[in-house]
Amino acid sequence: MTIKEASELTGVPSATIRYYEKEGLIPAIDRNEVGVRQIDDRIIRRINFVKTMRAAGMGIDILRRYIQLFDAKEDNEVQQRELLQEQLAIMEEKRDDLQFAIDHLTFKLENRAHMENAEAELRQLEKQHEEKGERGGDEN
Amino acid sequence: MTIKEASELTGVPSATIRYYEKEGLIPAIDRNEVGVRQIDDRIIRRINFVKTMRAAGMGIDILRRYIQLFDAKEDNEVQQRELLQEQLAIMEEKRDDLQFAIDHLTFKLENRAHMENAEAELRQLEKQHEEKGERGGDEN
DNA sequence: CTAACCCTTAAAGTTCACTTTAAGGCAAGT
DNA sequence: ACTTGCCTTAAAGTGAACTTTAAGGGTTAG
Known part of the structure; x- marks a missing residue:
């Protein structure tokens, strides 16, 4: 080919x-x-x-x-596990972010008629998100 | 602040x-x-x-x-729905890709000892992916 | 034989999403 | 008054991941 x-x-x-x-x-x-x-x-x-x-x-x-x-031909299981578990954690977090975004858009599609404005929607979504997990970090 | x-x-x-x-x-x-x-x-x-x-x-x-x-102050629900549904589809696909990648890494972590080589692993993973890959349409 | 298409490489260019820099202003502490 | 440390802007720089370009070669059709 x-x-x-x-x-x-x-x-x-x-x-x-x-x-x-x-x-x-x-x-x-x-x-x-x-x-x-x-x-x-x-x-x-x-x-x-x-x-x-x-x-x-x-x-x-x-x-x-x-x-x-x-x-690799050699046995490098320990290194593999380290790298894989690291990546797995990153991907799972990413998937959860994606799920949150999907939930937000889905919620918006289903409830738009009842929402007065953007702010009310964000507050509502935030409430749902907080029930699940904490986010944070720092840069300036 | x-x-x-x-x-x-x-x-x-x-x-x-x-x-x-x-x-x-x-x-x-x-x-x-x-x-x-x-x-x-x-x-x-x-x-x-x-x-x-x-x-x-x-x-x-x-x-x-x-x-x-x-x-927007005006009512643009139709446009919003179009944009949102489009983005939702993209995100869901992305989430599924991510899930496939997670499955791959998880499978690898759990079954590495039994796998002879990289090719065997990819074929195995592909098989698993194909079993799930039938897109059952639940839209509304 | 030439043109149309495919192939090759190295290198330069593009896009995206920031990130850093340059140049200056304000307010508090020593 | 000076230093520190935050603030402001516009503009230039960065890194990742391609993408395009330039220059050339092989194979087939007319």
């Missing part, structure tokens, strides 16, 4: 596939005699995997580190 | 609060006689709202459009 066909199949632009290869997010792709990439199912799966993780908001650096551990 | 206090309270940097105001993501903030921002609860709520939506991955442009509708 050519890079263009792989691009059409995965929805990832050719230039991005080349970029992912260069960045080590997918394995080095086999070439034919003149240097043209020959993409197979294994690479397609890797592209889709990267696509999914990127869509989930995982950064390139962490994804690369993850994939390097993932592909 | 000063901008620094607001920053500490929300975890959003002062410069970012100014940037959000300039970009119309939060309302224009009242100033004192010499032009210093006086931030109240209403603004704090707005900052937190923007923070949540940004954390959920909503872009600045769409967020601004949403907030403009949200604050």
Whole structure:
């Protein structure tokens, strides 16, 4: 399969596939005699995997580190667990943020008729959110 | 409240609060006689709202459009619904991607010992994803 | 033989969402 | 009066993740 066909199949632009290869997010792709990439199912799966993780908001650096551990021949279970658990926590928080945003929009769609203004809505939503968890941090 | 206090309270940097105001993501903030921002609860709520939506991955442009509708005096329910439902769909898809990524990492943490290599894992994960991937339409 | 398309690379450019810098103002403490 | 530490603005800079460009090569159709 050519890079263009792989691009059409995965929805990832050719230039991005080349970029992912260069960045080590997918394995080095086999070439034919003149240097043209020959993409197979294994690479397609890797592209889709990267696509999914990127869509989930995982950064390139962490994804690369993850994939390097993932592909390593040696046993690196402890390192893997550390990295994975860290990422898992970040993703779960992100999912919860997303769920809060979804709840907000859903609430808005369902209750718009009864709301006088934006402020009342935000107060209402906040009440719902507070029942679940605390947020914080600091920068200035 | 000063901008620094607001920053500490929300975890959003002062410069970012100014940037959000300039970009119309939060309302224009009242100033004192010499032009210093006086931030109240209403603004704090707005900052937190923007923070949540940004954390959920909503872009600045769409967020601004949403907030403009949200604050509008006129009745624009139809437009609001269109925009909101669109964004809701995007967020739900994102959440599902995130869940897939979480499932992948969780599966990996739990089953690493039994997996021979990366390829076997991806094929396994894909199988799990496909079983769930049938989009049962519950819309209303 | 030439044109149309695909492929290759390295490098430069773009977009987004901030973040930092530069230049100055106000108010309190020593 | 001076220093500290906050405030203001406009504008320039940053980092991430692509995306486009430039320059060239291979393969097939006319």
